[in-house]
Amino acid sequence: MTEVAESRDLKLTHEDFERVRRLIHERAGIALALHKKEMVYSRLARRLRTLGLNQFRAYLDLLDGHPDSTEWEHFVNALTTNLTSFFREAHHFPILADHVRAQSGNIKVWCCAASTGEEPWSLAMTLTEALGSKAQSARIVATDIDTKALATAAAGIYPIAQIEKLSMEQRKRFFMRGVGSRSGVARVNPALSAMVEYQQLNLLEARWNVEGPFDAIFCRNIMIYFDKPTQKRILERFAPLLKPNGLLFAGHSENFTYLTDAFRLQGHTVYGLSSGPGSRS
Ligand SMILES: C[S@@+](CC[C@H](N)C(=O)[O-])C[C@H]1O[C@@H](n2cnc3c(N)ncnc32)[C@H](O)[C@@H]1O
Numbered sequence: 001m002t003e004v005a006e007s008r009d010l011k012l013t014h015e016d017f018e019r020v021r022r023l024i025h026e027r028a029g030i031a032l033a034l035h036k037k038e039m040v041y042s043r044l045a046r047r048l049r050t051l052g053l054n055q056f057r058a059y060l061d062l063l064d065g066h067p068d069s070t071e072w073e074h075f076v077n078a079l080t081t082n083l084t085s086f087f088r089e090a091h092h093f094p095i096l097a098d099h100v101r102a103q104s105g106n107i108k109v110w111c112c113a114a115s116t117g118e119e120p121w122s123l124a125m126t127l128t129e130a131l132g133s134k135a136q137s138a139r140i141v142a143t144d145i146d147t148k149a150l151a152t153a154a155a156g157i158y159p160i161a162q163i164e165k166l167s168m169e170q171r172k173r174f175f176m177r178g179v180g181s182r183s184g185v186a187r188v189n190p191a192l193s194a195m196v197e198y199q200q201l202n203l204l205e206a207r208w209n210v211e212g213p214f215d216a217i218f219c220r221n222i223m224i225y226f227d228k229p230t231q232k233r234i235l236e237r238f239a240p241l242l243k244p245n246g247l248l249f250a251g252h253s254e255n256f257t258y259l260t261d262a263f264r265l266q267g268h269t270v271y272g273l274s275s276g277p278g279s280r281s
Helices: 014-028 034-051 056-063 071-079 092-101 118-137 147-155 168-174 228-241
Strands: 108-111 139-144 157-159 175-177 185-188 196-200 214-219 242-250 263-267 270-273
Touching: 014 034, 014 056, 014 071, 034 056, 034 071, 056 071, 071 147, 092 118, 092 214, 092 242, 108 118, 118 139, 118 168, 118 196, 139 147, 147 196, 168 175, 214 228, 228 242
Parallel strands: 108 139, 108 214, 139 196, 214 242
Antiparallel strands: 157 185, 175 185, 242 270, 263 270
């Protein structure tokens, strides 16, 4: 039986769903589409069961008006979409490699929607391959709102099938294969782990607990969940966190050109600062 069918004793009314949409928008900036009702139903029904509640309204009352409730963490974790993979949108990684090779000084990258870690680990592999021993002083700050995804990311353990698209050399160099009962999984090696620091960060928060300036910011496949004013606000806060020639990487369906003058398109879904080197102003 599917989880949806199992939970049919609960009813998510139109009013409940609208409340969910308002709450997740206020808390995480996520603009939940109307066709997501089924997803909301199945993911939150699980929380209601765990808490022994039999009405969505009671659950939403628990959140509404209680901004410090620990249930918020579960609510947000349940409604985020964590889809990702190693070297997703692969054309970005050679661009980053060329960029960091051309820099002097320690490299610092921010991955602001790190999800379950495949993206920051791909960044760490890229920096190691590009910088050799200099990569030891490179830092990747990897953040996400979803604490459960971050725990998976920090553990750095993945099913073998997930790392199969990496080259044989990368698998050998950057992963340790489990043995015995762990033979189906691989773990990132300590040298890679040492480069990445994971922490929770909600991009909607007034204060971001990250310290720039960064050589690159990866903000991929997250802006699509936000409305335009939120996207604009976030982009304008990225600008002062980048080094003058720093790069901002966007997801394949995200176009920042018309949102703000702070960035100019520099390559396929890669942006530089409008006020940075090479700009005409
Ligand atoms: C689809 S994943 C993208 C993962 C990765 N960047 C990639 O492109 O493969 C979107 C991520 O954004 C995170 N997210 C959603 N709202 C957020 C917010 N307000 N602040 C920070 N992260 C958020 C989700 O938890 C999720 O892990």
